[in-house]
Amino acid sequence: MGDDYSNVSIAPCKYEYLDHTADVQLHAWGDSLKEAFEQCGMAMFGYMTELDSVEIEDVHEIEATGDDLEGLLYHFLDELLFLFSCEPNIICKKVEIVTFDVDGAEMKIKCKCYGEEFLIGKHPQGTEVKAITYSAMQIIDDADKHEVYVIIDI
Amino acid sequence: MGDDYSNVSIAPCKYEYLDHTADVQLHAWGDSLKEAFEQCGMAMFGYMTELDSVEIEDVHEIEATGDDLEGLLYHFLDELLFLFSCEPNIICKKVEIVTFDVDGAEMKIKCKCYGEEFLIGKHPQGTEVKAITYSAMQIIDDADKHEVYVIIDI
Numbered sequence: 001m002g003d004d005y006s007n008v009s010i011a012p013c014k015y016e017y018l019d020h021t022a023d024v025q026l027h028a029w030g031d032s033l034k035e036a037f038e039q040c041g042m043a044m045f046g047y048m049t050e051l052d053s054v055e056i057e058d059v060h061e062i063e064a065t066g067d068d069l070e071g072l073l074y075h076f077l078d079e080l081l082f083l084f085s086c087e088p089n090i091i092c093k094k095v096e097i098v099t100f101d102v103d104g105a106e107m108k109i110k111c112k113c114y115g116e117e118f119l120i121g122k123h124p125q126g127t128e129v130k131a132i133t134y135s136a137m138q139i140i141d142d143a144d145k146h147e148v149y150v151i152i153d154i
Numbered sequence: 155m156g157d158d159y160s161n162v163s164i165a166p167c168k169y170e171y172l173d174h175t176a177d178v179q180l181h182a183w184g185d186s187l188k189e190a191f192e193q194c195g196m197a198m199f200g201y202m203t204e205l206d207s208v209e210i211e212d213v214h215e216i217e218a219t220g221d222d223l224e225g226l227l228y229h230f231l232d233e234l235l236f237l238f239s240c241e242p243n244i245i246c247k248k249v250e251i252v253t254f255d256v257d258g259a260e261m262k263i264k265c266k267c268y269g270e271e272f273l274i275g276k277h278p279q280g281t282e283v284k285a286i287t288y289s290a291m292q293i294i295d296d297a298d299k300h301e302v303y304v305i306i307d308i
Contacts, residue, residue: 005210008268010248014189015182015197020308022176028169035168043169056159094164114162154174 022154023133029147033139034100036146037073037109041080041095044152045115048084049123054093057116064109069139072107073148077132080113084129089118127154176308177287183301187293188254190300191227191263195234195249198306199269202238203277208247211270218263223293226261227302231286234267238283243272281308 024047028039045051062079066072083090092115099110130153138149178201182193199205216233220226237244246269253264285307292303 003213005213005268008210008248011189011192011196013196013200014184014193015180015200017197017201018179018181018303020176020178022174024174025172026169027172030168035165038165039168042165042167043171046167046169047171056162059157059159094162114159149172 023151024154026150033141033146034097036148037076038095038097040148040150044077044129045092048126048129049091051093053123054091055116056093056114060090060113062111062113066107070137074132074134076109081129083113091115091118129154177305178308180304187295187300188251190302191230192249192251194302194304198231198283199246202280202283203245205247207277208245209270210247210268214244214267216265216267220261224291228286228288230263235283237267245269245272283308
């Protein structure tokens with residue numbers, strides 16, 4: 001027979017858990033930098049819910065600008081996040097960049113966002129994306145390699 | 155009638171999610187620094203599972219040393235984490251420090267750990283604790299205030 005620990009007193013709880021921080025890195029690629037940006041946008045929405053559950057009911061257009069590629073990618077993702085964060089909360093299944101102007105002093109994207117309003121019950125709740133970050137951002141745009149790495153706060 | 159988007163093509167998936175990092179801050183307090191340390195240990199186990207589901211079937215003794223209070227707290231929690239990480243994986247409901255020697259050059263803790271082997275099915279799986287950190291560690295030991303803050307990687 002083992003020892004009897006039934007009389008061991010249990011202390012009252014004098015602790016708490018303070019906010020945790022977390023992040024995840026998105027890695028997206030494509031046959032062009034434009035496609036890598038589009039894929040990165042879809043990766044972000046895919047982290048928020050299962051994209052298979054999303055239907056295309058509507059299309060929204062966003063614009064983003066930047067002084068360099070990093071700024072452009074940041075603002076592009078931030079605009080997509082804004083689409084989701086404001087009423088009606090739009091979740092996108094397809095992200096189609098129709099203008100990708102990265103040659104001038106001010107770089108610019110215009111993008112069509114296909115999706116629908118996020119509905120609890122219809123769309124599985126993934127992880128909340130709190131913010132885009134510049135942390136360890138990488139944009140590779142070689143002749144045969146078009147990739148982006150972005151860390152998002154969750 | 156709304157527009158018809160049934161012909162919108164969906165791009166293949168060209169993205170992936172790379173490992174995320176996360177942490178949570180434990181905040182524990184007590185009527186003495188010793189009690190705050192004990193509570194901090196229980197806070198860590200409480201993050202791994204629901205302590206209400208844990209029964210006391212066994213007692214294990216651990217020891218930890220440190221050159222200063224921060225080192226002592228770090229090694230104390232690390233020893234508790236080690237109890238859980240090695241076979242048999244012990245989860246503790248009660249952590250009782252029986253020696254709390256913080257006056258000498260080498261500080262020392264001896265601690266009784268009451269709990270049982272972690273069993274999937276019996277114990278709800280909380281969040282895996284990967285490591286203790288020194289990041290932003292705070293130890294307050296005033297006349298009327300005994301508190302610790304520890305960030306753990308999860």
